[in-house]
Amino acid sequence: MSSTDERAxxxxxxxxxxxxxTLEDKLTAAAAAGFAGVEIFENDLLASPWSPKQVREHCVDLGLTVDLYQPFRDFEAVPPAVLAANLRRAEHKFAVMEQLGADTMLVCSTVSPDAVDDDDLAAEQLHTLADRAAAHGLRIAYEALAWGRFVNTYEHSWRIVRRAAHPALGLCLDSFHILSRGSDPAAIRTIPGEKLFFLQLADAPRLEMDVLQWSRHHRLFPGQGAFDLTAFTGHVLAAGYSGPLSLEVFNDVFRQADPGPAAVDAMRSLLALEESLGTTELPVAPALRGHAFTEIATAGPEVSPALAGLGFTHVGQHRTKPVALWQQGAARILVNSAGVEESASVVALAVESADPVASADRAQRLLAPVLPRTHSAGEADLSAVAAPDGTSVFFCRTGPGDSWLDDFAPVSGKAASGKAVSGKPGQVVDGAGLTGVDHVSLTQPFDHFDEAALFYRAVLGLEPEPVTEFAAPFGLVRSRTVTGGEVRIALDSALLRRGDWAPGVREPQHIAFATDDALASARAMRALGAPLLPIPGNYYDDLDARLAPPPDLLDALRAHSILYDRDEHGTLLHFFTEILGGRVFFEVVQRIDGYAGYGAANAPVRMAAHRRHRLAGR
Amino acid sequence: MSSTDERAxxxxxxxxxxxxxTLEDKLTAAAAAGFAGVEIFENDLLASPWSPKQVREHCVDLGLTVDLYQPFRDFEAVPPAVLAANLRRAEHKFAVMEQLGADTMLVCSTVSPDAVDDDDLAAEQLHTLADRAAAHGLRIAYEALAWGRFVNTYEHSWRIVRRAAHPALGLCLDSFHILSRGSDPAAIRTIPGEKLFFLQLADAPRLEMDVLQWSRHHRLFPGQGAFDLTAFTGHVLAAGYSGPLSLEVFNDVFRQADPGPAAVDAMRSLLALEESLGTTELPVAPALRGHAFTEIATAGPEVSPALAGLGFTHVGQHRTKPVALWQQGAARILVNSAGVEESASVVALAVESADPVASADRAQRLLAPVLPRTHSAGEADLSAVAAPDGTSVFFCRTGPGDSWLDDFAPVSGKAASGKAVSGKPGQVVDGAGLTGVDHVSLTQPFDHFDEAALFYRAVLGLEPEPVTEFAAPFGLVRSRTVTGGEVRIALDSALLRRGDWAPGVREPQHIAFATDDALASARAMRALGAPLLPIPGNYYDDLDARLAPPPDLLDALRAHSILYDRDEHGTLLHFFTEILGGRVFFEVVQRIDGYAGYGAANAPVRMAAHRRHRLAGR
Structure with missing residues (x-):
């Protein structure tokens, strides 16, 4: 393989x-996502109808090399009879590898009860194994499992490999095994690069659990977890490692997800890692400046009156499509009635980019599916890509001379304030005090949650905030927000796929608008007939017991069904509409003194209220 | 409430x-399952539109009492200013409890950074709280959380309660908090019963993880996990506890499952626990003696020829229904073609019971839904109940004078052996060497897995074997077998609900037949044209490397696509048919020297082979 290596x-x-x-599915997906090589996991081969030679041929056809065969377990530091059996086993596998065209075999540090704690014996027996491998033109990469019986740190595996002193014996470094134990990876720099035979990369969330279970079920692709893989990989490259960057991720969700998108997610994670290492150059993510618009598709009757009730004005109508532009402050909502579905969905979000072309170029380089452009002659040519959940993400620069707003013809009418609207799409319109979009919240299919966070981080350059979980009325919800440049996207997901019974509130999406005065906005919206969500009195009794807001404020919150939260910075006031068109609702948010969260503590109350509203509506 | 107490x-x-x-859903489900009382979890109340008084009224209407209000956190051992705030908070909750008609409040041992490690201060402040509670006619049940900052054992919480010495202050004992830490519950017997204010029961699997996460996500109903709740509860009752047995189970799956069946599952777990304690009497589970029949529903063309290929003979035809009886050895399969679905499903399993009426009576007492009987006049009147996945479970006594077999008219024909069949349903028929049913394997919806194991244990008196998990080609699979009286039922479930992509092998079901000679059976079946599943050669190469069976045997296994496994007792030879009618397949099993498992190590190979077969068939 070294002949085909690109630069380190x-x-x-x-x-x-x-x-x-199956192995067939996996190889196809890996090749389609642009991987150059694969590690073949033994169980995948055993279940394949292709002989090892046929697997090699299929890999050649797909443009893949077989970079590693794994795992070979429980080899070293055993009594002679066991050694003989282990060498017999190894010879069988060497024969498979020769047919397969794999030149490196992964040997994991032993967990066998047959083994003894004797580094000299381990080194001696690994030397014997390496000799046998070398006779076949193969080599052995020895890896310290984090739960190895005697050898469970890379420093220890390196001592044994150094002692064995065989040219066909080197190390396999796995970021999970090293970082999960809290080992300092800096000393990797002291290992000669030519003894680093293989590098396996995996990220993971910080979990307090048995390390074997953590490893087998909860690994993630780089950038999806809590490990500093940039620093780790930097040490390995600094040591002179010249092999592939190879992903080895055991994850219960990926294990059952469509392998095509999962392989793309994996490749995206590597590209982003390489960008952070400086080994791959991508167009820099242009600065973002907030949400340009958010588009709701619905053929139903509920969304537009609700927007009017929130103080929005219908300021424009698309010149060629059945799309209405509603505006208030800097918040713009498109209502697209081209479809036949009565139900409503958030189908697109658009961000203001300092350089939309560069944004789209970066997205494409990061394997975001570019959406076909369907503009008519003379209309704005907006670049858009598809997020993992299918939402279209547009890159806009809203302004003079280069504006998608010109695609909309003015609509004359009256703003919520009563003032006549001059009919110029894009102008700031008065209403009920909304100033813009605070965040857009998109419920993710449970098997796209980690992929989505990485997508928005890598493609848009947003920063993921920590993952939170809360117990909601119909199941646990996991939540993570990605933010940056006045763009905030909240990703929610039911941790287990929802049960069949969960009524009404499946996969809701919502748009949260900002106000500087939640009470005034709520009063104005109530006067305009907005379908605001009633909140139970019990909530306010508990709020009094728990946080004791000033009595006047508490009364006002109760009167207007406004929820309340505090964090270490400040205070949040927020309220909601009912669910419109089965799936979409709106929120109004006032952040006071730099409150940074999203009122997650109140989400279960909101969810139960939505459920109640739907039952009442039957 | 004590006035309404039944015996302890x-x-x-x-x-x-x-x-x-929502709270409304939960109360309805609890009442429908026959619970007498509820613990109201504060978050459920806060999200309810009913005032506490209305909740009380609804509970009265449903026949429920409110036995506990919970949780009140982070109260004790704090500085004076914090104490004042905590007492204000408590007074708010006392007001709620008075409206709610709850007389006991759960106070969890503190995890607050405000608290200090001072048992005297904790006792003094809990005394103050109990005084306030008593003024409202209420009482305080103090619970040691397993992760409490200073107080995390029941012995410690009891020392504090004893020191506080207030009649309105007692203990809440929670089996999870005590057993998860490995505490010895025997000393509970030394606590005066009148100081045991409340008992919360939860089971759990043994997991090596952070105890708080274990507690919040993985609790189970009694009998579904690894704790000895009979011994635990026995100690509490021996101490003189006279309050309710109350379930407090935090579980990610139950949290999103239909609350109606979940409440029934919960009640069944308590009834079984009480039976083991001797505090509730149920009809003893009659002895079982194997599988009487298993019924497959299909209007498709694949199942009957496959049975013929396996050496079964069509020996009988139901007198009034389109149901064929196939037999070989003691194995009986009914093929029901009354429906219109081409796809095949295992719709019923029948067990031989020493007393079918008592079996059905016990099932009904354990809340198993009794199925309506649809027999015609003169036909056998079989009792049946529905398992959690909807499978009908029949109780039979197959034999002279009392036989469901009389409902079938003889069919003349030839057995696979070539011998003419005399046409008597129920007689032992030669074929390809099958002697009976080894086990029936039913894939469970992922949210019924734990419920199903408890159902078969409690209702049929079967013994659950330990849960195993394995990585299958399309996701992790969890597996557990329930056995007893020559009945074996294997319950499998995809740990996460399957992704949309998982092709073909969704929720398969299979029937495994026993043979004394797998090789001879395979030869005979191949001659009869059975649709046997080919196994890849790679499997046999690895088998040689791994277990090195004798070369002759290995060749024969390879030639007949027979899989091989060993456990500490003996050896398993087994092979499979293709999937028939989209969902069902058959297995043939030879257990040698008391092999006790099910060949789970080979399941991924079988699954990949099934997938390949389906792709080839497209």
Whole structure:
């Protein structure tokens, strides 16, 4: 393989165990996502109807090399009889590898009760194994499992490999095994690069649990977890490692997800890692400046009156499509009635980019599916890509001479304030005090949650905030927000796929608008007939017991069904509409003194209220 | 409430946190399952549109008492200013409890950074709280959380309660908090019963993880996990506890499952626990003696020829229904073609019971839904109940004078052996060497897995074997077998609900037949044209490397696509048919020297082979 190596750090591989399906499915997905090589996990081969030679041929056809065969377990530091059996086993696998065209075998540090704690014996027996491997033109990469019986740190595995002193014996470094134990990876720099035979990369969330279970079920692709893989990989490259960057991720969700998108997610994670390492150059993510518009598709009757009730004005109508532009302050909502579905969905979000072309170029380089452009002659040519959940993400620069707003013809009418609207789409319109979009919240299919956070981080350059979980009336909800440049996107997901019974509130989406005065906005909206969500009195009794807001404020909150939260910075006042068109609702948010959260503590109360409203509406 | 108490151990309650939905949903489900009381979890009340007084009224209407209000957190061992705020908070909650008609409040041991490690201060402040509670006619049940900052064992909480010495202050004992830490519950017997104010029961699987996460996500109903709740509860009752047995189970799956069946599952767990304690009497589970029949529904063309290929003979035809009886050895399969679905499903399993009426009576007492009987005059009147996945479970006594077999008219024909069949349903028929049913494997919806194991244990008296998990091509699979009296039922479930992509092998079901000679059976079946599943050669190469069976045997296994496994007792030879009618397949099993497992190590190979077969068939 070394003949096909590109410069250090740019050759990319993936272990078949990362992906769902049969070996055939996995190889196809890896190749389609642009990987150059694969680690073949033994169980995938055993279940394949292709002989190892046929697997090699299929890999050649797909443009894949087989970079590693794994795992070979429980080899070293055993009594002679066990050694003989282990060498017999190894010879069988060497024969498979020769047919397969794999030149490196992963040997994991032993967990066997047969083994003894004797580094000299381990080194001696690994030397024997390496000798056998070398006779076949193969080599052995020895890896310290985090739960290895005697050898469970990379420093220890390196001592044994150094002692064995065989040219066909080197190390496999796995970021999970090293970082999960809290080992300092800096000393990797002291290991000669030519003894680093293989590098496996995996991220993971910080979990307090048995490390074997953590490893087998909860690994993530780089950038999706809590490990500093940039620093880790930097140490390995600094040592002179010249092999592939190879992903080895055991994850219960990826294990059952469509392998095509999962392989793309994996490749995106590597590209972003390489960008942070400086080994791959991508167009820099242009600065963002907030939400340009958010588009709701619905053929139903509920959304437009609700927008009017919130103080929005219908200021424009698309010149060629059945799309209405509603505006208030800097908040713009498109209501698209081209479809036949009565139900409502957020189908697109648009961000203001300092350079939409560069944004789209970066997105494409990061494997975001570019959406076909359907503009007519003379209309704005907006670049858009599809997010993992299918939402269209547009890159806009709203302003003179280059504006998608010109696609909308003015609509004359009256603003909520009673003032006549001059009919110029894009102008700031008075209403009920909304100033713009605070955030857009998109419920993710549970098997796209981690992929979505990485997508928005890598493609848009947003920063993921920590993952939170809360117990909602119909199941646990996991939540994570990605933010930056006045753009905030909240990603929610039911941790387990929802049960069949969960009524009404499946996969809701919502748009939260900002106000400087939640009480005034709520009063104005109530006067305009907005379908605001009533909140139970019990909530306010508890709020009094718990946070004791000033009595006047508490009375006002109760009167207007406004929820309240505090964090270490400040205070949040927020309220909601009912669910419109089965799926979409609106929120109004006032952040006081730099409150930074999203009122997650109040979400279960909101969810139960939505459920009640729907039952009442039957 | 004490006025309504029945004798100790027979009053049953459930915490609202065990169930999914709004408070309204939860109360309805708890009452329908027969609970007498509920613990109201504060968050459920806050999100309810009913005032506490209205909740009380609804509970009265439903026949429920409110036995506990919970949780009140972070109260004790704090500086004076914090104490004042905490007492204000408590007074608010006392007001709620008075309206709610709840007389006991749960106070959890503190996890607050404000608290200090001072048992005297904790006792003094809890005394003050109990005084305030007593003024409202209420009482305080103090509970040591397993992760309490200073107080995290029941012995410690009891020392504080004893020191506080207030009649309105007692203990709440929670089996999870005590057993998860490995505490010895025997000393509970030394606590005066009148100081045991409340008992919360939860089971759990043994997991090596952070105890708080274990507690919040993985609790189970009694009998579904690894704790000895019979011994635990026995100690509490021996101490003189006279309050309700109350379930408090935080579980991610139950949290999103339909609350109606979940409440029934909960009640069944309590009834079984009480039976083991001797505080509730149920009809003893009659002895079972194997599988009487298994019924497959299909209007498709694949199942009957496959049975013929396996050496079964069509020996009988139902006199009034389109149901064919196939037999070989003691194995009987009914093929029901009354429906219109081409796809095949296992719709019923029948067990031989020493007393079918008692079996059905016990099932009904354990809340198994009794199925309507649809027999015609003169036909056998079989009792049947529905398992959690909807499978009908029949109780039979197959034999002279009392036989469901009389409902089938003889069919003349030839057995697979070539011998003419005399046409008597029920007689032992030669074929390809099958002697009976080894086990029936039913894939469970992922949210019924734990419920199903408890159902078969409690209702049929079967013994659950330990839960195993394995990585299958399309996602993790969890597996558990329930066995007893020659009945074996394997319950499998995809740990996460399957992704949309998982092709073909969704929720398969299969029937495994026993043979004394797998090789001879395979040869005979191949000659009869059975649709046997080919196994890849790679599997046999690895088998040689791994277990090195004798070369002759290995060749024969390879030639006949027979899989091989070993456990500490003996050896398993087994092979499979293709999937028939989209969902059902058959297995043939030879257990040698008391092999006790099910060949789970080979399941991924089988699953990949099924997937391949389906792709090839497109």
């Amino acid at each position: 750090g740019t050759r990319r591989a993936i272990a078949t165990v990362c992906l769902s399906g | 151990g027979t009053r049953r309650a459930i915490a609202t946190v065990c169930l999914s939905g």
